[in-house]
Amino acid sequence: DIQMTQSPSSLSASVGDRVTITCRASQSISTYLNWYQQKPAKAPNLLISAASTLQSGVPSRFSGSGSGTDFTLTISSLQPEDFATYYCQQTYSTYTFGQGTKLEIK
C-alpha cells in the first residue's frame, strides 16, 4: 500500500500569512494527488486535483504543486475561513489519505 505522510501535523498561523503544507508519498504517484479541506462537523471539500488543478469555486489563494513523491499545498494569504484541517489523497493505487494537517489561528 502507498503511505501518505503530511507535515506538519498542526500549524499555527495568522490571517494574512503564507502557509505551506507538505505531503510525501511512500512511492512515486506521478501527479495523482488531491487536496481536501475539512471544517469541524462537515464533510471534506475538494480543493485541488491532479496535484495542481484548482477546483471551480476555490479561491485562487490556494495552489498545489509537486509530482513523484513530494507535493505541497500553499495558501498565499490566510483568511479566517481557511482555518481547518487539510488532507492529501493519492489515487495512483487505491485512495489513501494523509493523516491531516490542522491549521489553527495563532
Place this chain on the structure above:
Amino acid sequence: EVQLVQSGAEVKKPGESLKISCKGSGYSFTNYWIAWVRQMPGKGLEWMGIIYPGDSDTRYSPSFQGQVTISADKSISTAYLQWSSLKASDTAMYYCARRYSDSGAGYWYFDLWGRGTLVTVSS
C-alpha cells in the same frame, strides 16, 4: 440538485448488525463509483472501499476487507455499508463520496460527499 443523502445517526450495542445507506440524486448514479470513508473521533480520513453501482463491482481497502460489506441497489440509487457484528472500535463518522474525473487518464477525486452518518457503538 446533485447530492448524496446519507441515513441518520445510529446507536448500537456491540455484537449488533447495522446497514447504513447513501442515496444519490441529480445525476446518473449507476455511472459513478461510490466510496466509503471512515473518520474516527478526532482522527483523519480512511478509505474503506468503493463500489460501482452499475454492476456492483466492489473493491476494499485491505484494512477493511472482511470487516464490512459494501453493496448497492441501482434501482433506488442507493449504496450501503454494513456490519454483521459491531465493535466499540467501529464508533465513527462514515461518509460516502462520489468518485469523479473530468480529465480522464485516471485522475480521480471525490467530488461529491454525503453529510456523514455517525455510528456509535456502546454497551
